[in-house]
Amino acid sequence: MKLATDYCSLMNPSSLLRLPFPRDLTEGGIAYAVRSLPHTYNRMGGSPYDRLRRIVAGVAVELAFRRHLTQNDIPFDVKGATPFTDPDxxxxxxxxxxxxxxxxxxxxxxxxxxVRRDPGLLLDAPALVPSDQDAAEGHRDDDLYLFAFATALNAASPRDLQAALAAGQPIHLIHAFPKAWANPQAWTPLGRLALKSDCDSEVTLEIGGQVESREYASEKIVLKPRTRTEASTAFFSVASLHAASPPDGRIALRSPARGETYVIPQIDWGNVWVYGMDIFLTGWLPRGEFRQRARFIPSGTRVFQYSETRVKNLAVDVRDLRPLGALLEKVKEWKKTKSP
Known part of the structure; x- marks a missing residue:
């Protein structure tokens, strides 16, 4: 499909596509985020759990976009679903x-x-693309940048976590392992992993990591108080532990091959559940045009969506993008002309 260069439609509040953010999108985002842990580059800095929540929300937006396309009979292709070794x-x-x-x-x-009261506020936000992502190899000028905003709460603090539990809200507790465990330089078996807890009650855990083929693998284990339990999976790396409920003591994991015991303090868990509200699909630009029109925003700048940017960005205001609705209608028409 040839991209028109004579678009004259301007972005306005009615150009924004407001989509729901149901629970299953968060579940899909978590499934991806956990599997991508060994390969995720933390360009934003900060807590690994903040990073995981951003990934969860980002995947949720992409899933919502696909759902919108499907429900509106807008044809699209999925060109080799993102392999977890290449999450970008x-x-x-x-x-x-x-x-x-x-x-x-x-x-x-x-x-x-x-924003929920007046989505038009998003028109004044900058549509950001990190400079390092834009400059990466493999991009074409006729690739499309699409921009979206998601509104959601989190329960990251212990107080908020307890409030979520008391309200019967879902949680997803993760401990993210450091790089030496999640993506070790030496690709050798960790041996038969052994786990033990100092908790006063039984704990259900799920180990997430990779086997020799570098495929993702997981194993659920029920730990009785102060009782050593061995995993049966031949892990070569361990990226995460998922706890079904907040542990009330330390958890230890030992690799006999490494001769190391990794201890997780009671407080060192992050709730990566994202309590979604709305998803707003805004506008788009071809990558080449975006680069021509963009201004540079240095790291450390306060913008609508961040108290300060952590990386260098290229930016075009949302109101200066092309409306997404017109593009989707054009895709529909293009498909009709190709049909026999």
């Missing part, structure tokens, strides 16, 4: 053009209230 590759292709969905997670309550 594109998935959706519209009219033969690869799409890179750039999404931004809004979690501040007051900002969420304002």
């Amino acid at each position: 590759r594109y998935d959706v292709s519209l009219g033969g053009h690869r799409c890179d969905v750039k999404s931004f997670l809004l979690t501040r309550r007051e900002q969420i209230r304002r």
Whole structure:
């Protein structure tokens, strides 16, 4: 499909596509985030659990976009679903053009209230693309940048976590292992992993890691108090532990091959569940045009979606993007002309 260069439609509040953010999108995001842990580059810095929540929300947005396309009979291709060894590759292709969905997670309550009341506020936000991502190899000028915002709460602090549990809300507790365990330089078996807990009650855990082929593998284990239990899977790496409920003591994992015991303090777990509200698909630009029109935003700059940017970005205001609705209609028409 040839991209028109004569678009005259301007972005306005009615151009924004508001989609629901149901629980199954969060579940899909968590499934991806856990599997991608060994390969995820933390370009934003900060807590690994903040990073995981951003990944969860980003995947949720992409899944919501695909769902919207399917429900509205808009044809799209999935060109080699993102392998977990290359999490920055594109998935959706519209009219033969690869799409890179750039999404931004809004979690501040007051900002969420304002955006839900007046989505037009998003028009003044910058559509950001990290400079290092834009400069990476493998991109074409006719690739499409699509921009979206997701509103969601999190329960990251111990107090918020307890409030979520008391309210019957879902949680997903993860301990993310350091690189030496998640992506070790020497690809050798860890031996028969042994786990033990100092907890006063039984704990159900799920080990997430990779086997010799580098395929993701997981194993659920029930730990009785102060009782050593061995895993049966031949792990070569361990990226995460998932606890079904908050442990009330330390958890230890030992690799006999490494001769190391890794101890997880009671407080060193992160709730990566994202309590989604809305997803707003805004606008798009071809990558080449975006680069021509973009201004540079240095790291450390306060913008609509971040208290400060952690990396260098290229930016075009959302109001200066092309409306997504017109593109999707064009894709529909393009498909009709190709049909026999």
